[in-house]
Amino acid sequence: MGTITIGISGWRYEPWRGAFYPPGLVQARELDYASRFLPTIEINGSFYSLQRPGSYAAWYAATPPGFVFAVKGNRFLTHMLKLRGIETPLANVLASGVFALREKLGPFLWQFPPQLRFDPDKVERFLSLLPRDTGQALAIARGHDDKMIGRSLLEIDAVRPLRHAIEIRHASFLDDAFIALLRKYNVALVVADTAGKFPDVEDVTADFVYVRLHGEHELYASGYEDESLERWARRIRAWSAGSQPEDARLVSPHAPAPARAGGRDVYCYFDNDIKVRAPFDAKRLMELLDLAWKPEA
Template identity: 85%
Template sequence: MGAIYIGISGWRYEPWRGVFYPPGLVQARELDYASRYLPTIEINGSFYALQRPASYAAWYAATPPGFVFAVKGNRFITHMLKLRGIETPLANVLASGVFALREKLGPILWQFPPQLRFEPDKIERFLALLPVDTGQALAIARGHDEKMAGRSLLEIDAVRPLRHAVEVRHDSFRDEAFIALLRRYNVALVVADTAGKWPDWEDVTADFVYIRLHGEHELYASGYEDASLERWASKIRSWSEGRQPEDARLVSSVPPLKTTSRDVYCYFDNDIKVRAPFDAKRLIELLA
């Protein structure tokens, strides 16, 4: 089996205090607490604004050995520029401090807006820009603009592979050509459970699988009962063993390359009613 990482999207939520986080726990210790409860967290603050090297370094220091962060790509690239003219903004993202996560840096998530349609040439240009390792990422980061002066990190501790995942929210991506593009660039199609609001395809397009569980019945709010978590556990076992779940919802008729294992990353994003950390822990128990 490949490695399996089950965690949460973000960790700083006021309703979690006194429910998931113990009463009296200071905010500065919340990541320390969450990272001992779960093995991975998706950083989502990076979606809304560029973070700083000091923040990434502090997050690295607060988490135990073996912990993994996924990093959500900045919405300026995906939602505002809509993937056009993004060379310098991509450099800014990579220069903003992600290298401070060192060996704890996991996949980078790129969430597309619901209005973004599948345009093959534009999507391929975007995929071709994504760095495949930290050495390539460093070379791109050196192209940052003057806005990053005094707040950039242009140093890596080692050259490591970089993984990317794409979450789509427009039905025009239901196209075999899109799946073929993702496979050509080894970029994962995010398996997203969105209470039926957005696409929920499950084609395997990379050497890993990336899952986001936003809520089974109510987006960002409803939890997952044991029967649902059992189904997800079964799917995750199949993907981690290099297989495709028998009930997978597929776009492409072409199967992925055969392999004996795949790493799987799964993040619960149903945070409003404080279900995410508990659902994640229960899924870990079912997989164990």
């Protein structure tokens, strides 16, 4: 079996205060609290703007050993530039401080906008630019532009593998050619439950699986009852064991490459934050999978 890591998308939400976070907990301690409740969190702020090295260093310091961050790629590349001319913006993202997460740096999530259609050449160019380890990422980061001067981090503590996942939101990506490109570059297709609003497919395209649960009936709002969570637990067990669910919703007729002997790692993030369901749904799914998170500090 691969490693299964369950968590939430973001942690700074006003409705969570007094509901998930204890009354009176200061905002500066919210990440500390959330990271001891669950073992992984997606950083959402990096999607909206470039963060600073000091922020990443503070997030590293606030979380216990063994914790993992997923980093959401900046929307300037995906939503504004729509994958055109992204070499320097990608360097800026990598120079912005992500290396301060050190061993807690998990997968990068790249969310495509609903208006972005599948263009094989453009998509392959993007996939070919994504760094496969922190050494490659550092080399790319050194190509940042002048606006990063004085606010970049250009050193790594070790060369570690990097993983990337792509979340699609346009039906034109339901194409075997897209699945083949993801497999060529070992990039995961995000399994996204979006209450039927966006494509919902489960092709395994990498040596890991990335799941985002945005709400079963209402996007970003509705929770998951035990029956649904048990269904997701069965699917996660299958992916972790290196196989796939028998009723998997697939685009490609071609089977993925066999998993390595240890199975496939699975990352799963709940993004149904509006009604304060995400952290509790994540914890319940961990219970159904017999997972425990007991950080040392």
